[in-house]
Amino acid sequence: MDYLAAMRAFVRAVELGSFSKAAREMDMQVSTVSRYVSGLETDLSAALLNRSTRALRLTEAGAAFYERAAAILAEVEDARLETTALNARPQGLLRIGAPGAFGRRHLAPHLKEFRELHPDIRLDLSLTEATVDLIDSGLDVAIRIGALPDSSLVARRLAAHRRLLVASPAYLHRHGAPREPEDIADHHCLLFAIQWRDDAWFHRPQDRADAEASPVKIHGEVRADDSDVLLQAARDGLGIGLLPTWILADDLQSGRLEALMTDRHWSIAPGPEAAIHAIYPPKKTVSPKVRAFLDFIVERFGSPPYWEMAEG
Amino acid sequence: MDYLAAMRAFVRAVELGSFSKAAREMDMQVSTVSRYVSGLETDLSAALLNRSTRALRLTEAGAAFYERAAAILAEVEDARLETTALNARPQGLLRIGAPGAFGRRHLAPHLKEFRELHPDIRLDLSLTEATVDLIDSGLDVAIRIGALPDSSLVARRLAAHRRLLVASPAYLHRHGAPREPEDIADHHCLLFAIQWRDDAWFHRPQDRADAEASPVKIHGEVRADDSDVLLQAARDGLGIGLLPTWILADDLQSGRLEALMTDRHWSIAPGPEAAIHAIYPPKKTVSPKVRAFLDFIVERFGSPPYWEMAEG
DNA sequence: TGTAATTACGGGATACGTAAAGATG
DNA sequence: CATCTTTACGTATCCCGTAATTACA
Numbered sequence A, B: 001m002d003y004l005a006a007m008r009a010f011v012r013a014v015e016l017g018s019f020s021k022a023a024r025e026m027d028m029q030v031s032t033v034s035r036y037v038s039g040l041e042t043d044l045s046a047a048l049l050n051r052s053t054r055a056l057r058l059t060e061a062g063a064a065f066y067e068r069a070a071a072i073l074a075e076v077e078d079a080r081l082e083t084t085a086l087n088a089r090p091q092g093l094l095r096i097g098a099p100g101a102f103g104r105r106h107l108a109p110h111l112k113e114f115r116e117l118h119p120d121i122r123l124d125l126s127l128t129e130a131t132v133d134l135i136d137s138g139l140d141v142a143i144r145i146g147a148l149p150d151s152s153l154v155a156r157r158l159a160a161h162r163r164l165l166v167a168s169p170a171y172l173h174r175h176g177a178p179r180e181p182e183d184i185a186d187h188h189c190l191l192f193a194i195q196w197r198d199d200a201w202f203h204r205p206q207d208r209a210d211a212e213a214s215p216v217k218i219h220g221e222v223r224a225d226d227s228d229v230l231l232q233a234a235r236d237g238l239g240i241g242l243l244p245t246w247i248l249a250d251d252l253q254s255g256r257l258e259a260l261m262t263d264r265h266w267s268i269a270p271g272p273e274a275a276i277h278a279i280y281p282p283k284k285t286v287s288p289k290v291r292a293f294l295d296f297i298v299e300r301f302g303s304p305p306y307w308e309m310a311e312g
Numbered sequence C: 001t002g003t004a005a006t007t008a009c010g011g012g013a014t015a016c017g018t019a020a021a022g023a024t025g
Numbered sequence D: 001c002a003t004c005t006t007t008a009c010g011t012a013t014c015c016c017g018t019a020a021t022t023a024c025a
Helices: A003-016 A019-026 A030-044 A060-086 A100-117 A169-175 A227-235 A245-254 A288-301 B003-016 B019-026 B030-044 B060-086 B100-117 B169-175 B227-235 B245-254 B288-301
Strands: A049-051 A056-058 A092-098 A121-127 A141-146 A154-160 A163-167 A189-192 A202-205 A222-224 A240-244 A258-260 A266-268 A275-280 B049-051 B056-058 B092-098 B121-127 B141-146 B154-160 B163-167 B189-192 B202-205 B222-224 B240-244 B258-260 B266-268 B275-280
Touching (some): A003 A030, A003 A049, A003 A060, A019 A030, A030 A060, A060 B060, A092 A100, A092 A288, A100 A141, A100 A227, A100 A288, A121 A288, A141 A288, A169 A258, A189 A227, A222 A227, A227 A240, A240 A245, A245 A258, B003 B019, B003 B060, B030 B060, B100 B141, B121 B288, B154 B288, B163 B169, B163 B245, B222 B227, B227 B245, B240 B245, B245 B258, B275 B288
Parallel strands (some): A092 A141, B092 B121, B189 B222
Antiparallel strands (some): A049 A056, A141 A275, A154 A275, A163 A240, A163 A258, A202 A266, B049 B056, B154 B275, B202 B266
């Protein structure tokens, strides 16, 4: 028996003083009301209502149970409404995960505006290079850069992820600029340590699909798990970096770094399918705070995002 | 969907951190738990739990709903237990209805003992000659004397209801004693006004089934709706009374009144099928207080009741 | 590979609606 | 006779259990 439905029927019957009225009001059969009340009486092994054709009268047990039941029903409704309302507006604590360099560079600058737009959303920005489990770590949404592993998580594509070979003018002056993938073998390469421990930066030539894959072994003396560290190293002329466009915009524009082999003749790992995604748990109902963040960040980044505009 | 069951499943899943554990503990299928939680999420249009294979994590909405749901479940259990307990022991207010003369004479003397036996039952003795509706008037149990109208009420037979023709020795000395029904027509009869406005006291002779019914018209100058009034009138020699044995015991024994035509040759209205009953609403579960009263009164009255013993 | 959650599906218990019966004024 | 509650009964629904699917370590 649906206990809540039974309590509802009982309470309304008491309040209206009639099974028939209660049934009409609640749009159910009189027989259902009767069964419900009987069911409660059986469950409680106590008579709740003495009923004749003309009158309903609460027993003592019935009066006690009526008070309780009415309160409980009100609380259920309250809980439903409050929980629903909690999700009707963007509000609450939004926990965002993102790689450090990306977060500092492309999320942090927008937080002020986001807060003004959604003052009821409190923010927790968790920056880490490591790919952590969204659910274990309690994140609502995370930014992932690169190829996505198959996952049950929903991914929303924010922008392409493209990497360029870069070096400082000083470095190029000293070592010369590479023209072909093979040249890289003789250069000092700045290695990113965690996510892509690729020791081969180049894939098969884009315009020669029949050619063999030609990975080029690279080597380097500087390795870090933080893109900003590698960026700084590149600026300082410590070697050639393979860095994402979203970290390079300023340095390329100011000339602190120069892009190498930009003729696109060579496909550079991790390939064009890689992108920047926002990922979040797969729910029928995405919470408004997450949706607000997604909408906001998609709009801010644009298509193409602003860091690619500088380059064009 | 059984909302209470769904809340139970959700709450246990949260507390145990796993749908599987919750399902095992609650002896239901994992699929059921999953469906229940999904059902709640649909109803609330809010995600409650972010779940991966390894972890369950409450959303904000989930955390809010969990608190509410746990409280509600506890209250439901509480209400059930309290209501059940309320009916487990004889207690509360017991409202007894009875005819005035009977109540004063045969209930009132036992109240002290009943209270000592069941100190948690408070008593409300409502004495009236009129037959009132049990449910309308809020009585738990009533004593009815005489033939019962067909009714949905349950009737427990307490004792036979027998009436005798009586008069005081003084009256008999003055007017003589009737020997045959026909003699009654010449006597002063004391009439009971409400319940049986019978102006014919005698039925067909018991041993002559073939004989015609021979009602005997009676007449009298004293009429009352209270048996004690008629009793007093009989004692005072105002006429012949047709009074129940339960009111006559003392007066017959002491000789203040004499029974007339006791040879049982004549059937006296309302006939031998009439009895004293306790009636109460027809419930599968008779409340303990009512049951306690019934048991008590049946035992006190005995079989045959004490007022008939005196006569024998 | 093993555990966990979800989903699909088929069979069966159950709850609902209709209708008749019983009660009451 | 009209209204109200209860009960009986047949059907349709929904819910459960099994099992296949997917995810994840």
